[in-house]
Amino acid sequence: MVVRGYVTLHVPCRYSYLRIIRQSVMDLCARAGLTEFKAAQMEMAVDEACANIIEHSYGGETNDEKEPRHPGIRVNLMHCTDRIVVEMLDRGKGFAFEQQQTIEPQQYVESQNQRGLGMFIIRSFVDDVAYETGTRAGNCLRLTKMLH
Amino acid sequence: MVVRGYVTLHVPCRYSYLRIIRQSVMDLCARAGLTEFKAAQMEMAVDEACANIIEHSYGGETNDEKEPRHPGIRVNLMHCTDRIVVEMLDRGKGFAFEQQQTIEPQQYVESQNQRGLGMFIIRSFVDDVAYETGTRAGNCLRLTKMLH
Amino acid sequence: MRECSIELEEKGELSILRLDGSLDAYSFPRLESTLGQLQEGGKHRVILDCAALEYVSSAALGALIGFARRAREKGGDLKLAGLSPKIYNIVELLGFNKILEVCDSVEDADKRFGSGG
Amino acid sequence: MRECSIELEEKGELSILRLDGSLDAYSFPRLESTLGQLQEGGKHRVILDCAALEYVSSAALGALIGFARRAREKGGDLKLAGLSPKIYNIVELLGFNKILEVCDSVEDADKRFGSGG
Ligand SMILES: Nc1ncnc2c1ncn2[C@@H]1O[C@H](COP(=O)(O)OP(=O)(O)O)[C@@H](O)[C@H]1O
Ligand SMILES: Nc1ncnc2c1ncn2[C@@H]1O[C@H](COP(=O)(O)OP(=O)(O)O)[C@@H](O)[C@H]1O
Numbered sequence: 338m339v340v341r342g343y344v345t346l347h348v349p350c351r352y353s354y355l356r357i358i359r360q361s362v363m364d365l366c367a368r369a370g371l372t373e374f375k376a377a378q379m380e381m382a383v384d385e386a387c388a389n390i391i392e393h394s395y396g397g398e399t400n401d402e403k404e405p406r407h408p409g410i411r412v413n414l415m416h417c418t419d420r421i422v423v424e425m426l427d428r429g430k431g432f433a434f435e436q437q438q439t440i441e442p443q444q445y446v447e448s449q450n451q452r453g454l455g456m457f458i459i460r461s462f463v464d465d466v467a468y469e470t471g472t473r474a475g476n477c478l479r480l481t482k483m484l485h
Numbered sequence: 486m487v488v489r490g491y492v493t494l495h496v497p498c499r500y501s502y503l504r505i506i507r508q509s510v511m512d513l514c515a516r517a518g519l520t521e522f523k524a525a526q527m528e529m530a531v532d533e534a535c536a537n538i539i540e541h542s543y544g545g546e547t548n549d550e551k552e553p554r555h556p557g558i559r560v561n562l563m564h565c566t567d568r569i570v571v572e573m574l575d576r577g578k579g580f581a582f583e584q585q586q587t588i589e590p591q592q593y594v595e596s597q598n599q600r601g602l603g604m605f606i607i608r609s610f611v612d613d614v615a616y617e618t619g620t621r622a623g624n625c626l627r628l629t630k631m632l633h
Numbered sequence: 634m635r636e637c638s639i640e641l642e643e644k645g646e647l648s649i650l651r652l653d654g655s656l657d658a659y660s661f662p663r664l665e666s667t668l669g670q671l672q673e674g675g676k677h678r679v680i681l682d683c684a685a686l687e688y689v690s691s692a693a694l695g696a697l698i699g700f701a702r703r704a705r706e707k708g709g710d711l712k713l714a715g716l717s718p719k720i721y722n723i724v725e726l727l728g729f730n731k732i733l734e735v736c737d738s739v740e741d742a743d744k745r746f747g748s749g750g
Numbered sequence: 751m752r753e754c755s756i757e758l759e760e761k762g763e764l765s766i767l768r769l770d771g772s773l774d775a776y777s778f779p780r781l782e783s784t785l786g787q788l789q790e791g792g793k794h795r796v797i798l799d800c801a802a803l804e805y806v807s808s809a810a811l812g813a814l815i816g817f818a819r820r821a822r823e824k825g826g827d828l829k830l831a832g833l834s835p836k837i838y839n840i841v842e843l844l845g846f847n848k849i850l851e852v853c854d855s856v857e858d859a860d861k862r863f864g865s866g867g
Pocket of ligand 2: 533534537538540541542543578579580585600601602603604605
């Protein structure tokens with residue numbers, strides 16, 4: 338698979354950096370010629386996944402003092418011949434991805450605890466999702482969106 | 486020196502990625518509370534330095550096919566207590582930084598070959614410049630701008 | 634992409650919130666507290682002017698649905714106005730346009746409130 | 751930050767180029783070739799509408815100075831209009847405001863051309 342473009346990012350475990358991650362996603366998608374609509378789906382899936390890393394895998398944001406030693410979030414964005422691939426890596430606790438239940442937006446708005454919409458978006462807004470815990474680089478969630 | 490925020494970027498050796506680097510600079514500067522004017526100076530110094538890496542250290546852009554194996558440009562942006570530090574790393578040929586002549590804008594516009602304005606901007610738009618060739622991570626140019 | 638800014642304009646019974654930038658996990662709490670204050674102050678007719686909105690997260694949309702419902706219980710509503718095609722597409726994809734009222738513009742939303750909304 | 755878009759409007763003798771986004775090592779060659787074409791076509795009165803310009807590199811500014819000079823030799827000029835404070839500051843810091851004519855707006859630049867500029 339020929340890599341035509343890439344951006345690798347490493348940012349602290351803080352919500353205020355989600356914006357810069359989304360920006361990089363949109364930039365690479367535009368570069369790859371993805372439609373605005375598909376790019377917006379990829380943007381949202383990545384944003385949800387990164388917010389989940391902060392909230393669930395790391396159990397919340399780090400504070401300033403811990404930041405330099407905190408492993409943070411690594412994001413590898415790649416534009417390959419026919420697809421955009423985004424990998425998100427963290428060294429938090431990870432989770433049993435396959436067992437995680439998703440919730441349809443319709444049920445979500447009727448539910449009490451409002452959990453699971455993020456996983457629905459991640460699964461339904463991209464063409465392929467793969468998750469692996471405990472790789473050498475940490476937990477890795479890989480989202481793939483085809484250009485056509 | 487306490488690091489309060491950081492963004493680490495790795496991008497291909499292509500001019501089209503300068504924009505994403507500048508964006509990250511502006512984002513970190515805003516976060517650090519740098520004035521718009523100082524942020525614009527840092528943005529321009531980093532942009533000139535990265536353009537120089539592509540043009541001079543690597544001798545031009547890579548083409549798509551070579552990209553995955555090309556070392557590209559690494560940029561470490563840090564917001565420390567009282568300063569913003571941006572390091573740019575490349576594995577190209579590097580140069581004798583101290584021997585490089587700078588040219589004042591006034592002379593620049595009168596000169597024939599129009600060389601040296603980039604170095605002037607890099608030197609005069611930030612508070613400290615350090616350059617080292619052949620470190621373990623490659624050639625490293627470090628620009629520092631104080632917040633106050 | 635810009636940080637989120639929120640501007641409040643009070644126009645009679647109406648509260649118009651102009652959003653600029655992106656509503657994500659970082660910025661949403663700020664809008665949430667503004668909306669909470671309006672609700673506590675008995676202001677239940679709210680228009681979110683989204684013309685300059687660049688991004689909205691699903692959690693933010695979910696919370697907006699909650700606000701809209703509570704407003705409706707008090708005879709008011711929370712309406713979205715001026716969504717960009719990009720954001721409208723997302724809202725539609727999630728089916729949230731069936732739950733939240735989405736208007737073309739602030740004027741349009743204003744009118745709909747006027748006629749008993 | 752947006753990619754650079756360039757729009758050309760011809761208004762009598764005047765060529766107005768609307769720049770949107772950032773002029774850097776990547777996008778500048780495109781503006782350079784547009785300016786080159788204007789010059790070849792004998793169009794020497796050019797206004798760059800910079801109101802939506804977010805960034806301009808020093809190399810781009812240097813090249814604009816070259817274009818302005820060649821235009822002046824033909825009795826024309828290249829004027830900058832509507833610079834944001836951020837960009838104006840940079841231009842001033844480099845002293846390029848003494849070489850390039852910087853106008854408040856396109857109308858202002860237009861007027862200055864009118865009076866024999
Ligand atoms: N990166 C992650 N690390 C650990 N657990 C996760 C991660 N992402 C999701 N989860 C788990 O999956 C659940 C569902 O996630 P999601 O659908 O995004 O809803 P929410 O985040 O609102 O709970 C979470 O409550 C959490 O238990
Ligand atoms: N990163 C770099 N690697 C190698 N050589 C460089 C680098 N940056 C600058 N130089 C050298 O310094 C000279 C001056 O650079 P600069 O002031 O930016 O002007 P210009 O790029 O227009 O030549 C260049 O012509 C080049 O020889």
